[in-house]
Amino acid sequence: MALSFNPRLVRGVSRCHAIVTAKMALAASCRDFSAAEKSTVIVNLNDNTGVATIQLNRPPVNSLNLQLLTDIKIALDKLQMKKDCRGMILTSSSPGIFCAGLDFMEMHNPQEGRAREFWRSLQEVWKMLYGSRLATIAAINGHSPAGGCLLSLTCDYRVMAQGKFMIGLNETLLGMVAPFWFQDTMTNTIGHREAEKALQLGLLYSGENALNVGLIDELVPPEKVMQTAQVQMQTWLKIPDLARRLTKEQMRGPTLQKFVQRQNEDVDQIMKFIMDSATQRSLGIYLNTLKHKQLTSV
Amino acid sequence: MALSFNPRLVRGVSRCHAIVTAKMALAASCRDFSAAEKSTVIVNLNDNTGVATIQLNRPPVNSLNLQLLTDIKIALDKLQMKKDCRGMILTSSSPGIFCAGLDFMEMHNPQEGRAREFWRSLQEVWKMLYGSRLATIAAINGHSPAGGCLLSLTCDYRVMAQGKFMIGLNETLLGMVAPFWFQDTMTNTIGHREAEKALQLGLLYSGENALNVGLIDELVPPEKVMQTAQVQMQTWLKIPDLARRLTKEQMRGPTLQKFVQRQNEDVDQIMKFIMDSATQRSLGIYLNTLKHKQLTSV
Amino acid sequence: MALSFNPRLVRGVSRCHAIVTAKMALAASCRDFSAAEKSTVIVNLNDNTGVATIQLNRPPVNSLNLQLLTDIKIALDKLQMKKDCRGMILTSSSPGIFCAGLDFMEMHNPQEGRAREFWRSLQEVWKMLYGSRLATIAAINGHSPAGGCLLSLTCDYRVMAQGKFMIGLNETLLGMVAPFWFQDTMTNTIGHREAEKALQLGLLYSGENALNVGLIDELVPPEKVMQTAQVQMQTWLKIPDLARRLTKEQMRGPTLQKFVQRQNEDVDQIMKFIMDSATQRSLGIYLNTLKHKQLTSV
Numbered sequence: 001m002a003l004s005f006n007p008r009l010v011r012g013v014s015r016c017h018a019i020v021t022a023k024m025a026l027a028a029s030c031r032d033f034s035a036a037e038k039s040t041v042i043v044n045l046n047d048n049t050g051v052a053t054i055q056l057n058r059p060p061v062n063s064l065n066l067q068l069l070t071d072i073k074i075a076l077d078k079l080q081m082k083k084d085c086r087g088m089i090l091t092s093s094s095p096g097i098f099c100a101g102l103d104f105m106e107m108h109n110p111q112e113g114r115a116r117e118f119w120r121s122l123q124e125v126w127k128m129l130y131g132s133r134l135a136t137i138a139a140i141n142g143h144s145p146a147g148g149c150l151l152s153l154t155c156d157y158r159v160m161a162q163g164k165f166m167i168g169l170n171e172t173l174l175g176m177v178a179p180f181w182f183q184d185t186m187t188n189t190i191g192h193r194e195a196e197k198a199l200q201l202g203l204l205y206s207g208e209n210a211l212n213v214g215l216i217d218e219l220v221p222p223e224k225v226m227q228t229a230q231v232q233m234q235t236w237l238k239i240p241d242l243a244r245r246l247t248k249e250q251m252r253g254p255t256l257q258k259f260v261q262r263q264n265e266d267v268d269q270i271m272k273f274i275m276d277s278a279t280q281r282s283l284g285i286y287l288n289t290l291k292h293k294q295l296t297s298v
Numbered sequence: 299m300a301l302s303f304n305p306r307l308v309r310g311v312s313r314c315h316a317i318v319t320a321k322m323a324l325a326a327s328c329r330d331f332s333a334a335e336k337s338t339v340i341v342n343l344n345d346n347t348g349v350a351t352i353q354l355n356r357p358p359v360n361s362l363n364l365q366l367l368t369d370i371k372i373a374l375d376k377l378q379m380k381k382d383c384r385g386m387i388l389t390s391s392s393p394g395i396f397c398a399g400l401d402f403m404e405m406h407n408p409q410e411g412r413a414r415e416f417w418r419s420l421q422e423v424w425k426m427l428y429g430s431r432l433a434t435i436a437a438i439n440g441h442s443p444a445g446g447c448l449l450s451l452t453c454d455y456r457v458m459a460q461g462k463f464m465i466g467l468n469e470t471l472l473g474m475v476a477p478f479w480f481q482d483t484m485t486n487t488i489g490h491r492e493a494e495k496a497l498q499l500g501l502l503y504s505g506e507n508a509l510n511v512g513l514i515d516e517l518v519p520p521e522k523v524m525q526t527a528q529v530q531m532q533t534w535l536k537i538p539d540l541a542r543r544l545t546k547e548q549m550r551g552p553t554l555q556k557f558v559q560r561q562n563e564d565v566d567q568i569m570k571f572i573m574d575s576a577t578q579r580s581l582g583i584y585l586n587t588l589k590h591k592q593l594t595s596v
Numbered sequence: 597m598a599l600s601f602n603p604r605l606v607r608g609v610s611r612c613h614a615i616v617t618a619k620m621a622l623a624a625s626c627r628d629f630s631a632a633e634k635s636t637v638i639v640n641l642n643d644n645t646g647v648a649t650i651q652l653n654r655p656p657v658n659s660l661n662l663q664l665l666t667d668i669k670i671a672l673d674k675l676q677m678k679k680d681c682r683g684m685i686l687t688s689s690s691p692g693i694f695c696a697g698l699d700f701m702e703m704h705n706p707q708e709g710r711a712r713e714f715w716r717s718l719q720e721v722w723k724m725l726y727g728s729r730l731a732t733i734a735a736i737n738g739h740s741p742a743g744g745c746l747l748s749l750t751c752d753y754r755v756m757a758q759g760k761f762m763i764g765l766n767e768t769l770l771g772m773v774a775p776f777w778f779q780d781t782m783t784n785t786i787g788h789r790e791a792e793k794a795l796q797l798g799l800l801y802s803g804e805n806a807l808n809v810g811l812i813d814e815l816v817p818p819e820k821v822m823q824t825a826q827v828q829m830q831t832w833l834k835i836p837d838l839a840r841r842l843t844k845e846q847m848r849g850p851t852l853q854k855f856v857q858r859q860n861e862d863v864d865q866i867m868k869f870i871m872d873s874a875t876q877r878s879l880g881i882y883l884n885t886l887k888h889k890q891l892t893s894v
Contacts, residue, residue: 183846
């Protein structure tokens with residue numbers, strides 16, 4: 001498969017998406033100045049309630065690079081080992097953008113070993129989140145395309161901010177194919193027909209449309225997203241943990257088992273795609289376009 | 299798995315549920331006075347129409363014990379052997395309560411053999427109903443939690459009474475996990491996402507909400523439930539029996555085949571759960587609470 | 597399985613359906629005058645847009661006989677081999693009837709070899725359309741029962757004409773069972789519960805109801821069907837072909853793979869049904885009834 005960069009298409013995408021990509025451009029161009037040592041997540045655990053929050057904290061758009069994925073994984077590991085931690089709210093420290101998806105810099109002229117590690121980290125984070133013993137709620141306080149949408153779909157419940165924010169698996173818009181486990185997660189959430197259409201067209205849904213098709217569970221004013229997530233969490237924590245967790249395992253088990261069976265095959269497939277020279281050419285053009293975009297406003 | 303009795307939770311459950319559980323307490327306390335010889339179902343077959351009704355008749359709440367399950371099985375067997383019987387309406391002789399689910403007395407300090415027989419009977423009733431050659435309609439004339447909901451989900455069509463009545467698989471509320479075949483039946487009816495949420499949270503739906511998510515097909519005034527079911531049955535009986543039956547088999551076959559493959563495993567799992575001392579402690583506390591509840595009103 | 601002809605039932609079917617069947621009767625009675633050499637599809641490819649249209653052109657009701665199926669297959673083969681062809685709109689040259697489904701004349705007193713070839717052609721057309729590399733849109737400009745509904749369900753998007761037109765898999769109405777791959781296509785489109793009900797009852801949906809359950813995607817005035825399909829096609833062609841195609845393959849692959857595994861078994865089953873003397877008796881009565889129906893109006 002070749003990534004086929006389509007400049008007209010990218011111009012055609014909504015203004016909201018343009019802002020996300022512009023911020024990604026900024027992120028890409030600033031990359032050398034980021035301090036690799038600082039954690040890219042902010043974790044808080046309320047000992048009274050047992051509810052943790054993980055804030056994605058890789059400004060400007062929380063694009064998922066190896067470090068951010070690793071930090072999510074470590075944070076989640078630690079929380080899941082704490083007996084008193086019962087729930088986790090996933091959100092962003094950058095209001096307006098929940099997560100812009102994968103950091104394409106990880107896929108541009110990569111060392112093969114690093115690219116492989118990057119993809120395995122993404123797989124691992126998905127697997128951990130989708131099968132987490134914790135009650136998990138996504139507080140989607142901004143745009144949530146591609147990998148950002150995927151992260152939110154792993155949670156048990158999704159609260160999204162009203163406004164111009166978009167959410168969806170828009171991979172095809174850039175000539176890419178969402179891997180089978182993205183598709184399975186989407187199908188489990190919105191059903192086969194809607195997923196088929198959404199994935200083929202790379203649909204980015206408005207909050208209202210996302211609510212209509214069941215991609216999110218609640219749509220509230222931006223300033224109420226976190227509070228709504230916390231109130232909803234109380235509902236989930238009323239349920240005895242063990243029964244809730246075993247029920248979740250039973251519902252999500254088949255999807256997780258299928259994933260584990262094909263996990264290595266999936267890495268091989270993506271590596272073939274990334275290391276392809278046509279992909280690299282397209283990516284180079286795309287990233288260059290991002291860098292030269294005008295950052296007129298937020 | 300341990301059943302984790304949560305008194306606060308039970309207090310928190312809706313008033314409607316409290317009534318069901320209170321009636322269950324009464325049933326539990328009155329158990330010794332019940333006549334084991336009397337059939338716990340009332341069966342009528344209209345020879346003109348070929349439509350049978352099975353009324354669950356184990357007052358006060360039709361909780362499913364070994365006898366009731368056995369009586370359902372026998373009734374269904376007989377009806378299915380009569381060539382002229384083409385449809386069956388499942389309802390309750392106690393308006394206000396369709397069926398309260400499993401009788402926990404069967405799981406409290408049980409002889410292992412009896413408990414095993416109890417669970418196998420539940421499996422058998424589900425399997426017979428879900429794969430029945432008859433056109434089946436549930437006339438849900440009252441509350442229908444847990445096993446009551448399951449019974450209704452096996453039918454081809456569900457008519458429910460308007461009012462304060464609730465329906466759902468609320469097992470997690472009591473720290474229990476609905477077995478995989480409960481989950482499959484639920485997923486087939488309302489889809490993966492809604493089932494996942496409903497089962498984790500042990501959701502009891504109002505009639506309106508049940509209609510919205512497709513858990514039931516019609517919501518009518520209580521006095522019209524039976525009549526609506528009978529009118530609906532005419533629609534189903536307009537279809538040539540063989541074609542309808544083969545179509546049903548093809549749609550439900552995969553779910554039934556999966557069940558048959560794991561049926562014994564499921565018995566072993568539930569026996570381990572029932573025979574666990576922690577489960578027994580929790581059940582003892584729970585049943586004791588039920589017995590001491592005030593029965594203030596219906 | 598025996599086809600059980602039910603005259604009362606057929607009388608009970610809606611007037612719209614009666615028109616379709618009446619036209620089928622005409623078709624059946626006129627059969628000897630049809631010119632086997634003329635193609636039963638009209639194909640156009642717009643070289644500028646890369647969008648082809650295939651018009652089913654076997655008046656009066658486009659009933660699917662071996663020739664029409666073969667012509668569809670050839671047309672599709674040719675289009676898919678043309679590199680510049682990116683999308684295909686499937687419609688009818690007879691406004692008012694998209695496609696009436698299978699031509700029962702192919703199943704009445706057939707030579708076994710011909711009947712087998714007929715069924716294989718139907719399988720092949722379904723497989724090619726469901727897995728087509730093209731973006732496919734059904735412009736449903738009239739009634740679309742049974743096989744007509746199936747054809748439309750293979751497309752990526754469905755636009756239907758407002759009015760009295762009906763769509764659905766109504767096989768059980770005639771005592772027939774929709775094969776498993778009809779069922780799978782239906783379930784993928786409208787979900788398990790709705791498909792189970794629709795297939796058992798042989799439901800023919802009005803446009804409004806079809807839109808409500810997701811059986812179609814848009815409902816527009818008859819004169820706007822083609823134009824709407826073309827506008828929608830532009831949306832699909834904005835997506836890079838390869839990414840869209842691979843995404844489609846991933847979504848539909850499991851259904852296609854299951855089909856391929858059971859394809860021969862399916863032929864054997866249908867042949868057993870067709871060659872059964874009871875089926876032939878019922879078919880004879882049915883076709884005779886059609887021939888003697890009054891064709892009062894459209």
